[in-house]
Amino acid sequence: QLRAARADRQLMADRMLENWLAFVDALGERGHTLLCIEDLHWADPASIRFIDAAVRSSRERSLMVLALARPEVRETLPQLWAERGLLHLHLPKLSPRACKRLLESLAGAPLEPALQAALLARADGNPFFLEELVRGLATRPHDTGLPETILGLVQARLDALGEEPKLLIQAASIFGQSFRLVAVSTLIGHDNAQFAYESALSQLCEREMIVALGAPRNQEYAFRHAILREAAYLLQADEDRALGHRLAAAWLEQASESPALVADHYERGGARASARQWWARAAAQAFEVGSLDDALRFGARAVACGLLEPEFGKLAVVLAEARSYGYDDLGASTWAERARESFPAGTAEWWRATQVGANVHLRSGAPELDALVEEMIEQFAPSSALPEQAVAIMYTISESLRVMRDDVAERLLALLPKQLPEALAGRPEGCLAAARARKAFRTGNLSEALRFASDALDVFRKAGAVRDLCDTLNLRGYLLHELGAYTDAETALLEAIQLGTRIGSANDVHYGQLNLGSSYVRHARYDDAERALMAAWEGYQKLNVVSFQAEALGHLAKVHCARGDLGRARQTAERALQLDSLDAAPTALVLARLATIDLAAGLTGDALEHASRAQSFVREQGVTEFVGLIAVSHVESLEAAGSHASAREALADAGRWLEAQAAKIDDPALRRSFLAQVPEHAHLRRLAAVSA
Numbered sequence: 053q054l055r056a057a058r059a060d061r062q063l064m065a066d067r068m069l070e071n072w073l074a075f076v077d078a079l080g081e082r083g084h085t086l087l088c089i090e091d092l093h094w095a096d097p098a099s100i101r102f103i104d105a106a107v108r109s110s111r112e113r114s115l116m117v118l119a120l121a122r123p124e125v126r127e128t129l130p131q132l133w134a135e136r137g138l139l140h141l142h143l144p145k146l147s148p149r150a151c152k153r154l155l156e157s158l159a160g161a162p163l164e165p166a167l168q169a170a171l172l173a174r175a176d177g178n179p180f181f182l183e184e185l186v187r188g189l190a191t192r193p194h195d196t197g198l199p200e201t202i203l204g205l206v207q208a209r210l211d212a213l214g215e216e217p218k219l220l221i222q223a224a225s226i227f228g229q230s231f232r233l234v235a236v237s238t239l240i241g242h243d244n245a246q247f248a249y250e251s252a253l254s255q256l257c258e259r260e261m262i263v264a265l266g267a268p269r270n271q272e273y274a275f276r277h278a279i280l281r282e283a284a285y286l287l288q289a290d291e292d293r294a295l296g297h298r299l300a301a302a303w304l305e306q307a308s309e310s311p312a313l314v315a316d317h318y319e320r321g322g323a324r325a326s327a328r329q330w331w332a333r334a335a336a337q338a339f340e341v342g343s344l345d346d347a348l349r350f351g352a353r354a355v356a357c358g359l360l361e362p363e364f365g366k367l368a369v370v371l372a373e374a375r376s377y378g379y380d381d382l383g384a385s386t387w388a389e390r391a392r393e394s395f396p397a398g399t400a401e402w403w404r405a406t407q408v409g410a411n412v413h414l415r416s417g418a419p420e421l422d423a424l425v426e427e428m429i430e431q432f433a434p435s436s437a438l439p440e441q442a443v444a445i446m447y448t449i450s451e452s453l454r455v456m457r458d459d460v461a462e463r464l465l466a467l468l469p470k471q472l473p474e475a476l477a478g479r480p481e482g483c484l485a486a487a488r489a490r491k492a493f494r495t496g497n498l499s500e501a502l503r504f505a506s507d508a509l510d511v512f513r514k515a516g517a518v519r520d521l522c523d524t525l526n527l528r529g530y531l532l533h534e535l536g537a538y539t540d541a542e543t544a545l546l547e548a549i550q551l552g553t554r555i556g557s558a559n560d561v562h563y564g565q566l567n568l569g570s571s572y573v574r575h576a577r578y579d580d581a582e583r584a585l586m587a588a589w590e591g592y593q594k595l596n597v598v599s600f601q602a603e604a605l606g607h608l609a610k611v612h613c614a615r616g617d618l619g620r621a622r623q624t625a626e627r628a629l630q631l632d633s634l635d636a637a638p639t640a641l642v643l644a645r646l647a648t649i650d651l652a653a654g655l656t657g658d659a660l661e662h663a664s665r666a667q668s669f670v671r672e673q674g675v676t677e678f679v680g681l682i683a684v685s686h687v688e689s690l691e692a693a694g695s696h697a698s699a700r701e702a703l704a705d706a707g708r709w710l711e712a713q714a715a716k717i718d719d720p721a722l723r724r725s726f727l728a729q730v731p732e733h734a735h736l737r738r739l740a741a742v743s744a
Contacts, residue, residue, distance in 0.1 A: 065342025066518045069105060069555060076106040080113030091229065091278075092121035093128055096312075098343035100129065101556075107136045109554040145177025154179060158186040180277055184209065187259070206283035209259075217252040221261060225284035226296035226317075230265065230274040238303045239296050297321030305330075311337055312350055319357065328357035332367040339370050347374040365394025369401050372408040381412045388412065398431040400440040407444035411451045414460070425460055432467050446480035453487035456494065461487070479520060482511030486524050493531065494676065498726070499717045502531045522551045522560040526567065533571045535722045536729030541571050562591035566600055570607050574731050578611045585611070602628040602638035609645045613652060621649045637677045640669035644678065647685040656692045663689035667702075679709060680732035687739060700743055707740050 079085045087103070089095070107117060117133075123142075125132065132138065146154065151172050155163070163171070175182035184205045210218055223239040224231040233249060240247055253273070256262045261280055265272045275281040285293070298321035304314045315330030331354035338346035351371045359367060368391035376384035391405035406428060413421035425448075432445065445464055452461035489504035505528040512521040529544035545568040552560035569584035589604035605628035612621035628634075628642045643666035650659035663686040669675045670682055683706035690699035710733055717723040728734055 064340050066555070067516050068341050069102065070516060070518050072102050073105060073109050073554060076110060076115065077113070080110060080115060084114040085110075085116070087115070087117045089117065089119040092119040092132075093125040095129075096343070097345045098338065098341050100132065101343065104133055104136065105554070105556050107133065108556060146179055146182075147177070148172065151175060151177060151179075151182060154182060155186065158183060180279070181205070206280055207287055209261075210284055210287060213259075214252075214255070216248055217255045220249070220252040221256055221284045222288050223296065224262070224273070225275075225281050225288075226293065226300050229278060229281055230272055232272055235300070235303050235307075239299050294321045298323050301326065301330075310334070312346075315350070315353070319353070324357045328354045328359040329363055331357060332359060332363045332370075335367060335374075336370050339374050344374045344378050347371070348378075361394060365391055365401060368394060369404050369408075372405055376408045376412055381416050384408055385412045385418075397427065398433065398436075398441075400438055402431075403438065403440040403444040407440075407447055410444075410448045414448070414451045414455050414457060417455075421457075421460070425463065429463065429467065434467070434469070443480050446484050450480075450483040450487040453491045458491065461491075478511065478515040479517045482508045482515060482517060482520055482524070485511065486520070486527065489524075489527060489531075496676070496713055497716045498531055498535055498713075499719050499722055502528065502535070502722075505531060518551060518555050519557060519560075522548050522555065522557055525551065526560055526563050529564065530567050533567055533574075534726075534730070535717070536725035536727075536733075537722065538571050538575055538729070542568065545571070558591060558595060559597075562588045562595070562597075562600070565591065566604055566607075569604065573607050573610050576614070578614055582608065582611050598631045598633055599635045599638045602631050602634055602642060606638060606642040606645050609642070609649065613645070613649050618649055618653050622646070622653075625649065636669045636673045637675050640666045640675050640682055641678045643669075644682045644685040647689050651685075651688060651692055656689070659685075659689040660693045660695075680706070680730065680736060683709070684732045684735050684739075687736075703736070703739055703743055706736050710736055 076085070087106070089103070103117060107115065152168075155168065155171060171182065171185050175185060187209060210221065213221070219240060220236060223236045226239060227235060233253065237247075237249065253262070257264065260276055262273045263276055265274055275284075288296070297317045301314050301317035301321060301323070304310075304317060311330050312334035315327050315334050318324075318327035318330060331350050335347045335350035335354060338344075338350055347370060351367055351374070354363075354367055368387050372384050372387035372391055375381075375387060385408075388405045388409040392402055392409065395402040395405070406424065410421065410424050410428065412418070413424060428445065428448065432441065445467060449461045449464045452458070452464070485504045485508035489501045489508060492498075492501035492504060505524055508524045509521065509528060512518075512524060525544050525548035529541045529548060532538070532541035532544060545564045549561050549564040549568070552558070552564060565584045565588035569581045569588060572578070572581035572584060585604045585608045589601055589608070592598075592600045592604065605624050609621045609625040609628070612618075612624060625642050625646045629639070629646075643662045647659045647663035647666065650656070650662060663682075666682045667686045670679055675682075683702065687699050687703045687706065690696075690702055710727070714723050714727055717726055726733065727737065
């Protein structure tokens with residue numbers, strides 16, 4: 053799995069997230085888990101996302117997250133864990149009485165009333181400021197002046213330190229809130245014989261400016277408060293700080309620290325040439341762990357530092373892929389072209405960029421696609437061992453089938469040997485099988501679609517491709533639902549919902565809820581159907597996916613109609629038709645539902661109008677979904693209107709369609725359930741029997 057993940061960035065992100073969740077689950081099995089996070093306002097988006105996933109997927113376990121942050125966290129992370137029941141606890145100022153008690157405890161001896169009042173007024177309820185004021189008095193007993201700010205007070209304390217402790221804490225401030233002595237000694241440039249490190253550290257600890265963290269053999273130190281670190285940092289001259297950052301970057305580079313951390317130090321030190329290379333590495337690393345925001349942010353800093361070739365071309369590939377995953381098609385296309393221009397055709401990076409360009413053009417229907425496909429065919433080398441070539445071909449085939457460009461898919465499929473090379477094993481092979489399942493479904497071959505979907509599931513489970521697995525579980529559940537195998541459909545859809553919830557894939561969760569609700573409607577589990585469909589409808593409102601909103605409302609209208617609440621049923625269906633930019637299939641579904649409501653209300657003319665409009669979408673626009681349901685509403689509306697000959701003709705057409713669909717199902721058990729267990733199909737057969 054690791055080798056496959058290294059060749060596939062989406063798979064790498066999936067595996068990292070799944071392993072993190074498995075770790076949290078293992079902790080939960082041992083008992084209650086408390087995750088404490090300090091200085092959350094400095095957290096990176098990837099860490100926030102992983103913690104959110106842990107909370108989301110741990111509803112059956114005892115997990116608590118305690119995060120401490122400055123007030124500005126509301127600005128830097130405005131939507132922080134908004135859907136996780138986050139409880140904000142704002143720490144107010146200390147009351148005057150509490151401040152007085154703290155002051156008496158800190159001072160250790162009675163203070164003059166005037167001095168006490170001045171200290172309390174200056175601290176203004178801030179316990180840290182009050183502590184520093186008392187410590188300042190201890191180091192300057194004859195100095196009655198009080199600094200106006202906390203920063204000024206702390207700097208005054210630092211000035212009172214000896215030369216070596218002050219130099220050590222200033223060097224430490226370069227590294228941030230925490231540091232290691234071995235790193236700081238690199239900046240100071242003296243060995244133990246020349247510099248009393250242990251003595252300086254002891255003084256700083258005794259004066260509570262720094263605290264020791266971790267085990268002695270891997271000792272780390274941290275500033276007791278961020279203001280202490282800021283004061284030590286600002287006491288240095290600009291050129292000294294810049295030199296310190298360059299030395300810190302070199303040490304961090306040797307210690308194999310985070311590329312983003314190394315890049316930031318180089319940039320702060322004015323070493324732009326080194327900074328741009330490390331920002332580019334940081335962008336690539338962020339994309340590998342699935343943090344698209346970080347990848348784009350780090351990439352922008354690399355470009356701002358004047359990134360040159362060949363690093364620019366490699367970064368362009370990363371930015372193209374990141375924007376493609378974020379559905380920024382224009383940005384993805386632009387960066388893909390810049391990347392393609394940076395590398396010779398047929399190289400690994402060229403194939404990665406070309407894949408992005410092809411997939412973006414497939415999604416948008418851009419005319420540049422055909423020329424790009426010609427290039428792919430021309431550059432394809434059958435004997436090449438490049439995994440990037442194989443992956444690009446397979447994913448482009450998969451996307452082509454998904455957007456119904458079968459002509460492109462067939463041309464690229466002709467390039468592949470009958471025995472797939474090792475580079476195509478795993479996720480690419482699964483994506484191809486899933487795409488073939490969707491193609492088979494479009495042509496009405498449900499049993500073949502089910503076989504391909506099952507093959508894809510097997511591959512994705514072995515590869516650990518959890519997002520693809522979730523998507524294909526939904527596909528399998530939908531196909532089983534269409535075949536009338538409701539028990540198996542429910543199993544697949546519930547697994548998809550559970551997995552989608554675990555990995556934070558809202559679209560997969562709501563699609564599973566939509567199909568599960570539709571399945572419940574078919575076998576009259578109306579309470580379960582309403583819960584699932586309402587969850588899907590509300591979810592798709594947040595995602596602004598109009599077609600699935602309409603489909604959910606169409607099925608909810610059936611629930612209300614079955615309960616006899618015709619007014620609510622009509623209101624629900626009409627609400628669906630008022631949605632903007634509605635596709636043909638959900639429109640036809642809702643019209644058919646309205647026809648059924650009209651018939652129940654005795655509105656024969658309205659029923660025929662709605663049913664005829666629904667049928668026109670099948671006949672004139674080639675709608676292939678909900679055909680049986682639409683046919684039933686059309687036949688019954690014609691019959692109710694007294695158009696018996698037209699009703700018989702429409703019933704005959706529906707019967708021929710049903711027989712043709714059933715003939716494509718080569719599994720006898722599935723063919724029987726398709727005809728007998730799908731309510732609208734069984735109803736059409738009963739109507740045909742009565743008509744005969």
